[in-house]
Amino acid sequence: MAIAVALVLIVLGSVVFHWVTPWWITPLASNWQAMDDTLTITVVITGIFFVVINLFVAYTLWRYRHRPGSRAAYEPENHKLERWLIGITSVGIIALLAPGLWVYADYVRPPSDALVLEVVGQQWQWRYRFPGADGKLGGSDARFVTGANPLGIDPDDSAGQDDVLVEGNEVHLPLNRPVKVLLRSHDALHDFFVPQFRARMNIVPGMVSGFWFTPTKAGRFEAMCAQLCGVGHPDMRGYVVVDEAPVFSAWLQDQPRFVQTMAPPVAAAGSDAFAERGRVLAQNKGCAVCHTVDGGPGVGPTWKGLFGKTENLDDGTTAVVDEKFLRDFIRNPQARSIKGFPPVMPRIELSDEELDALVAHIKSHGNPQR
Numbered sequence: 203m204a205i206a207v208a209l210v211l212i213v214l215g216s217v218v219f220h221w222v223t224p225w226w227i228t229p230l231a232s233n234w235q236a237m238d239d240t241l242t243i244t245v246v247i248t249g250i251f252f253v254v255i256n257l258f259v260a261y262t263l264w265r266y267r268h269r270p271g272s273r274a275a276y277e278p279e280n281h282k283l284e285r286w287l288i289g290i291t292s293v294g295i296i297a298l299l300a301p302g303l304w305v306y307a308d309y310v311r312p313p314s315d316a317l318v319l320e321v322v323g324q325q326w327q328w329r330y331r332f333p334g335a336d337g338k339l340g341g342s343d344a345r346f347v348t349g350a351n352p353l354g355i356d357p358d359d360s361a362g363q364d365d366v367l368v369e370g371n372e373v374h375l376p377l378n379r380p381v382k383v384l385l386r387s388h389d390a391l392h393d394f395f396v397p398q399f400r401a402r403m404n405i406v407p408g409m410v411s412g413f414w415f416t417p418t419k420a421g422r423f424e425a426m427c428a429q430l431c432g433v434g435h436p437d438m439r440g441y442v443v444v445d446e447a448p449v450f451s452a453w454l455q456d457q458p459r460f461v462q463t464m465a466p467p468v469a470a471a472g473s474d475a476f477a478e479r480g481r482v483l484a485q486n487k488g489c490a491v492c493h494t495v496d497g498g499p500g501v502g503p504t505w506k507g508l509f510g511k512t513e514n515l516d517d518g519t520t521a522v523v524d525e526k527f528l529r530d531f532i533r534n535p536q537a538r539s540i541k542g543f544p545p546v547m548p549r550i551e552l553s554d555e556e557l558d559a560l561v562a563h564i565k566s567h568g569n570p571q572r
Contacts, residue, residue: 206263209256217253231398231419231444236305238400243301247294311415316380322353323385323392323405325548326434326491328425330373334364336457339384347388352487353389355460363461366454369485371440376450377420385411392454393428396442402428417444434501434544437491449476482565487550489560493568502543509568514541523568528561 205294230238250466251458266274269444320331320339340362341354347354355362375381385394387405395402401415445453484490492501503513517540520526523545531538552560 203264203265204273206260209260209263209278211257213260220249228397229419230295230400231254231417231421231423232400232418233418234305234309234382234400235290236301236308240301240305244298245299251294255423281478285291294365307355307411312382312412313380315416315505316382317376318382318384320353320386321394322388322430323394323427323438324352324388325432325486326438327388327482328371328373328394328429328438328440328467331355332366332368332454332457333361336361340365340460342386344388350464352388357464360547363459365460366457367460367463369482371425372373372443373440374443374445374450375417376447377417377444379447380416382414383412390431391429392431392438395428396425398423404429417442420444420474422444433544434492437501474549474566476559477562477566479560480561480566483560484563487552488562489550502547503540505564505567507568509565511568516541516545517538525561529557529565532560 227238227241233342236323274472318333318337318339322329322331329352331339339359340359342354342362344354344355346356351357353367383401383403385392385393385403385405386409387407389407392405393406394405398419399415399417401413402410402447403413405411421444423444425440425442427435429435431438484493494500494504495506497504508523509528512520513523514520521538532550532552536545539545
């Protein structure tokens with residue numbers, strides 16, 4: 203009897219809690235009201251089953267409780283009951299699955315006039331690409347990935363020369379225009395998710411996945427990775443800014459084309475232009491995700507004031523962060539570890555020139571006395 207009473211109280215408490223303090227999803231900012239409707243259907247059906255099953259169990263515990271002198275009847279089969287249970291559960295499962303399959307079929311079938319946006323996930327940042335004036339994205343492959351070409355765009359594909367590349371974790375989209383999102387990963391499993399758009403999709407290495415949506419509200423919305431992808435997963439965030447069409451067009455014109463990024467300015471080591479090249483390299487290689495330049499906390503030590511600083515190492519020794527320390531650490535980050543930071547930095551393949559540029563960029567944020 204105590205269990206039956208407890209089940210009834212759990213059901214009553216759950217229903218009252220839902221109505222008194224209901225949970226809310228983020229405001230919708232796309233065309234996918236059908237996603238919310240599907241979620242509502244799921245909550246209603248599972249809620250009904252939760253209430254009915256628990257009350258039924260409570261009733262049977264009370265109705266067939268043990269009584270002195272009574273004996274339960276043995277009934278190994280009840281075909282009528284089985285038919286009812288099969289019918290009810292089948293209807294419930296169909297009601298749960300059918301709307302979701304219907305919505306998903308539309309979710310991965312973009313309209314022909316949709317704007318194409320490529321999203322590339324890499325530990326632990328987002329990169330974006332739009333087609334150029336020809337309306338086509340150039341081909342890409344992992345073998346083309348370099349520090350200057352982090353998206354792996356085929357340099358011999360004429361369709362990719364005018365592709366628009368977006369540096370940083372913020373991308374802009376036009377208001378009320380369908381957007382076809384193509385998703386790739388350079389390393390681990392990721393998931394591009396913007397809650398207000400109800401839009402998300404797993405990004406599997408070696409595959410191109412996709413979906414589409416239409417932004418219906420202007421604003422700045424946070425994008426995040428919804429799959430655990432490593433120690434820097436919580437920092438794998440970005441922003442999607444939805445603009446009026448003229449504002450978006452102006453922003454798009456200001457972004458670099460692929461052909462421009464493949465011709466970096468030539469500069470002598472130690473110059474400001476060389477450090478700027480290192481800044482772009484740090485962004486492309488994902489260094490900026492773990493290392494801040496403003497003194498803020500991160501997965502790794504901040505680069506502000508790092509050069510010339512004496513750091514404590516995990517082995518109990520100390521070391522001055524000079525050019526040799528930086529070069530050795532970047533080449534083999536697992537050999538030594540700075541105390542207070544996890545030894546999770548991956549080894550990054552860099553040419554000598556790229557390494558010089560990255561060190562120059564770190565030095566530019568270091569101790570001005572050195």
